Amino acid sequence: MKKKQLKINWPNNKVTFALDGDDWFKNASKASLEIPTGCLTGSCGACEIDVNGETIRPCVNSIEYKNKSELNVEFTSDPFW
Numbered sequence: 001m002k003k004k005q006l007k008i009n010w011p012n013n014k015v016t017f018a019l020d021g022d023d024w025f026k027n028a029s030k031a032s033l034e035i036p037t038g039c040l041t042g043s044c045g046a047c048e049i050d051v052n053g054e055t056i057r058p059c060v061n062s063i064e065y066k067n068k069s070e071l072n073v074e075f076t077s078d079p080f081w
């Protein structure tokens with residue numbers, strides 16, 4: 001069975017396609033973006049992004065299908081990171 005591709009809309013207006021469970025950082029780099037990182041263990045919040053309005057930490061979360069065919073990503077604009 002073919003897995004469904006998720007369309008990801010990035011804040012720089014680029015679009016990538018990913019599968020459920022794919023890595024956020026690799027997809028960001030496909031869109032020529034870099035998600036900031038810190039601890040990589042889910043505790044510092046440096047990597048936080050908003051996905052369809054929900055804040056996630058990509059270092060401990062993979063791309064999830066969640067009954068959507070499209071994900072809209074926004075970078076949280078914390079000036080300290």
Ligand code: FES
Pocket residue numbers: 036037038039040041042043044045046047048057058059060
């Ligand atoms: S890098 Fe620290 S929470 Fe993701």
